[in-house]
Amino acid sequence: MSVPDRTIFLYTSNIRERYVADALAAVALPIGGRIRFRYDRRHTSDELQREWGRSKGTRALIHLSIQHPQRFHDSALLPLRQATVVDATQRGEILTIDLELGDYLTFAGLPTGTEPNKAQRLELGRRIRTYSEFLERDDRYPSPDNDPPRSAGLVPAFETVQGDLETAKLPLARGNDAAFRAIVDYLSATLTNPERFYYRVVGIRPIDSDKFLEAKDGEFWLTTGSTYVVEVFHRQENLAMIPSELRFAVGDGLNARDIETLTLTSAYDAFSVVVDVPNRPDITRSYLELAPRASSAAASIRINVVLSPSNAQKYALPAAGAVAAGAVAFAATDAVPTDGWGAALAVGLAGTVFGLGLWQSKRGLKILP
Known part of the structure; x- marks a missing residue:
């Protein structure tokens, strides 16, 4: 409407x-x-x-x-x-x-x-x-x-x-x-505040691409197991004796590489902040935050992001669980000897398959067609 x-x-x-x-x-x-x-x-x-x-x-x-x-x-x-x-x-x-x-x-x-x-x-x-x-x-x-x-x-x-x-x-x-x-x-x-500076977040892009992500309903969707670059452009009319600082923070499920504070030492700068999104099996909401050291010096903003597993990560762990469950069920049939070595073999097989699934999940591989 x-x-x-x-x-x-x-x-x-x-x-x-x-x-x-x-x-x-x-x-x-x-x-x-x-x-x-x-x-x-x-x-x-x-x-x-x-x-x-x-x-x-x-x-x-x-x-x-x-x-x-x-x-x-x-x-x-x-x-x-x-x-x-x-x-x-x-x-x-x-x-x-x-x-x-x-x-x-x-x-x-x-x-x-x-x-x-x-x-x-x-x-x-x-x-x-x-x-x-x-x-x-x-x-x-x-x-x-x-x-x-x-x-x-x-x-x-x-x-x-x-x-x-x-x-x-x-x-x-x-x-x-x-x-x-x-x-x-x-x-x-x-706006006569000599310490004020101005910046804009140009966009968020995959590290291997020049194309910025488009938001969906106000959120930027990031694929887990991937790395992104946050592009920031800054302008400042008057340089202070003590350089201004723009602080960068991330929420759960995100890691900003080697940077927490952007030090502004010239009238205009372009910054690239690299953010890693570790693997995880579920969809998670998180955020990126930028704020000045002094609250009145610039904007304080929060950018909402969604961390979404790739298809490989979605399928790997459930598939491993299903195969492991199948191995346990097979162990319960008459086809497997009921003595100690047969039971141990079945449990070992289930554990190996499930462990393989975890390893595949961490690598982002897909074990189901």
Whole structure:
């Protein structure tokens, strides 16, 4: 169920540190990762309130709103990412929405140099001002500067939004590297914490492949007995005297090779964290976590993963058990002598077969056709 031909505009802001953390997490999580926002019912549009319960599957666009608590200036609105609603609930006056993250968004045609110069940054600022004014003027779009302020609301279909923005000479473009750089350039200039840094998990891939995994229902499925690489990209406007640190942790069933902390010693870095998934016979849920040493310095995120045995591991141990059970049953028939050596032979055969099955399971081999 979804709201047909509509898009949901969602805003988080710099008014509270918790809201800033939401924005940083929305930037840091990989495509397919999930995030949860909460809104006071008073700050959502009447139309969205009516459609809230059936908004699952509706496309959303996440923004960051730079505001002043005393409204000394109008809000500056920066598009961050596309998303899809996976759940929306209401408890009292609080509306909760779960989102699956998609591509980053930025303004089309922005320069994409690694180190933007002053002119490029001024151009980004100009487009953000024009975009913010456009949304505030048009009654179809919610804005934190509305009266009353709106932090979430229904807008036309995304294709219509794109058409409106192209008419206003503000087309949005999907992207990842370039969009991430533009977002970070703006955040660095407006979220005035000199120790803050920004990162994103580019994706998770098998160690022998360049193709990133796609999430299934917000989880990344890893095959046991395999090794994966977690790609992380980082940017930092101001380097501190003491280098910033990004800590990497894994849940049960995972081993991160030789690394617990990524030390950030330059303005931008790319890291590859190798994660081993040991063999196990059952499906297990686990996680990857990234967090800064100082909680206010960057996003703290959790990526949900599922550890799934390969077909070889699924079959090897049950097959060994079945063969061993067959050997024991055979020992109970008249075909095997009942004296000591016959019983010992049957039990030894069962133990050998079961042990072979365990060995095969650890090697990831398949002993059944």
